[in-house]
Amino acid sequence: MRGAFLYAPGDVRVEERDDPKIIEPSDAIIRLSATCVCGSDLWPYRGIEAVEGPSPMGHEYVGIVQDVGSQVTNVKPGQFVVGSFFASDNTCPICQAGYQSSCLHRQPIGAIGAQAEYLRVPLADGTLVATPDIPSDDLIPSFLAASDVLGTGWFGAVAAEAGPGRSVAVVGDGGVGLLAVLAARKLGAERIIAMSRHEPRQRLAIEFGATEIVTERGDAGVARIKELTGGLGAHSVVEAVGTQESMLQAIRSTRPGGHVGYVGVAHGVELPGTELFFSHVHLHGGPAPVRRFLPELIDLIWTRQIDPGTVFDLSLPLEQAAEGYRAMDERRAIKTLLRP
């Protein structure tokens, strides 16, 4: 089969690799209908994370089950399934508490590589959720979004306790930030402030439910959020970038007693203890337990109540993965869908 590898920063190649096989009796093999490039794939692509290439890439996937191991009972060949970036058993105490991305037996899909034609999914019973039937083609981007970018934005909004009567601010206008806007809207927030200085992203934020746009960032962004919220700061702030500047911007934009949901993968973030102590802000985040939300998200997509698939503004054949990375790196694309 064909699959994408990162050889070195900026060097993505699609090459022949072995077809995956069932290794453990809890595995499933799926034929990917679509996969995509994640904002977090850009960290190694930009050399900010070490690359020990050639590394298989990709951790977002939807597809048709081809084969299952002898222990798998929840999914069967022929079903269309959605999974997320950590395989999880969904039975251990941590999974049962809703934190499947910290499952005691978790396995990262990124190490296996979902930017490919086929994927071996470990712990298939706990990881994969089937749709009610084979979806029509126009729904596939939305189901793919549920695999990570929507699931992560959703967790950011839940962790920030977005809901009725609360003001929500979103730091970050990548796919996750934009879909955190959609999540906040669906969770009942009436006032949603998207922080973005890029016109196409502002437009999408408004389409997803943002009521205001703030173009300032850093201290000026914080001042603007306070100005819009009676000098108090927002009740709920989603941090969807992962840098020192964005994290402090999120904390400082939150009113005392408010909540920050941080889902940007942190790189070099150090929190000032004294400021945090006096901020009275709740911090909750981390790698999103997307599996917790998959049944609900699949239902919302299947019944066409949400359309998160519009976050993909570039669609390419898998063979052109390198261009997909480049377009996102240069911010010419918000998110690239790859068709195996």
Ligand SMILES: [Zn+2]
């Ligand atoms: Zn578990």
